[in-house]
Amino acid sequence: MNKIRLTQAAGLPACALLGLAALPAQAQAQDTLNALVWCDHTDAALIEPFEEAHGVTVNLREYEGTGAAFAMLEQSRPGDWDVLVIDTIDVPRAVEAGLLAALPDDELPTDDFFPEVVMASSNSVDGTTYAVTEKFGYNTISYNADRVDPADLDDLLAIWSGESGARLAIYDYYLPVIGLVAVGLGLDTSDLTADDLPAIRDELFKMKAASRSVGEVVASQTALATGEADIIVGGGEWLTAVLAEEQPELTWTIPEQGAVRWSQSIAVLEESQNQDLAVEFVKYVVSAEGQAALATSSCFWGMPANQRAGELLSDEQRAVLRWDEQDDYLSRSQLYPAPGAQLDGQMQDLWLEMLQH
């Protein structure tokens, strides 16, 4: 039997097509920065100030899921991409794959960050900083305050027991929702093993039985905004903040057991031909100005890692982000589960089983 890395199966048409699609339009031009990002980076309010200040063009490509990003990078030519936005918990995987360049940590304003989200254990390996946290938030419970009594949301397990009669929907991403179930069961999300899955499975099945739908971001927002669902399990500020202006009754809370915390990091790619410009971009994004724009991006809102961004946000924006409650929220939240490959596969099978249930 022949063993090859999946993405080295270069003759495969699917991979070839993916590879072509992954090529940045203006690869390797010195006045262009190519960045693989999440959708919140595509807001002109974030990108244009940097482009104007440096006289360059930032070429952005959105992706979903770390696996998709790795596949795109492996199928691109060396140097095609300069910057990568990635789940903070996946930074060590990227470092292990040799994808990331060292960052000048003395030039990064991490002293101004919320201490809990510096996450040196993820962003640094063997004392070298490879990424820096830029934004964070919570996978918890979003709900319609006109229809749901917040007191009914104190207990996670009770929310999906079906007893309240509220209409539930589930955010369709296995890691945070499995993490949230684990939090509800009193488990530590960082210590989950295959032995924990049967108990999690039971709760997921109860949750599915009590739910109307399982949807990604837009579908979840639509469900909440149209009244199809009163509660989104796995939601948070990133789901309801963009709806808050027109529908202030759509809000979110953290139950007594706590919630799951997500965070995203930004890094420079090892094979970037524009390392200096890429580092400047990273420094801009984690500056107070960049952080304020990123926090209130039109795609989704989230807490900036840099506390100084708060000085640039309006009172209304800080209220929507629950700025003043972050100390409490940070102390009560756990990180996404970060399973190894085998447990990750088992979790994905469990998620599929729940969907098909």
Place this chain on the structure above:
Amino acid sequence: MAISNTLRGWGFVTPALFWTLAFFVAPFAIMVAMSLATLEGRELIWGLDLANYRRLFGQSFLSGAIIVSLQITLTVTLISILLAYPLAWIIAFRVPPRWQRLVLLLAILPFWTSYVVRSYSWLLVLSREGIVNNALMSLGVIAEPLQMASTRFATVTGFVHFFVMLLTLTIFANLVQLSPNYRRAATDLGASGWQAFRHVILPLTLPGIMVGAFLTFVLCIGDYITPQILGGNNELTVPQVIMVQLGRRGDFPLAAALSIVLMGLVTLAYLASARWLRLDRV
């Protein structure tokens, strides 16, 4: 001269042959080979292992997707035929010829909008506070809103909206080719209107029905967008499971095995309908 004709023949055939080899036979062979490989971590292991197929048929949440896909596809095909045939009949025989073009244009108007936008529109129409529930409640038909969005009903509705138009076109094209003399001859021989339709018109229009039904089957069973948006992920079809394998797991071998099974279902549908698939009649 004979050699020249042979060469000329190959000259005509070669581009099509090359096209078929390059864009069907070769990808299909790669797909089969991939379905027999396995994934360990991020390592792809080539071989002749049926593990993906064993997994596919051994795990209920994977094999269940095949059943869900077949149930939805057959339901959509049947409902679309039942709605499209009378519509095509009315356009062919009841609408004056000078208006037929306009009516056909109106019939295919839904094709002009984005598939994704159309699906999201249905989601809003069928939602708890959507136009259907509001209308039924205003009329006093129901007291509480019905759960229609994020159900199989919504998925089927979205599909039927699209495929009724497709089937109407294929059946209409078949109907207008029929000479009115067939019906006249049948009634002259004593057949009632129903008997003339049942024993003369319907058999003659089967090619149009079957071509449309086959296209509906192929497009519906392979569709990802509609069940993803309208079904609310409450049950998964084969394309949705394939997308999970590709997008989240990067499990190309299992995705390939699922795709081969999907192709097998389409092949079975073709074999079942092949005797009626006569494109010259459509």
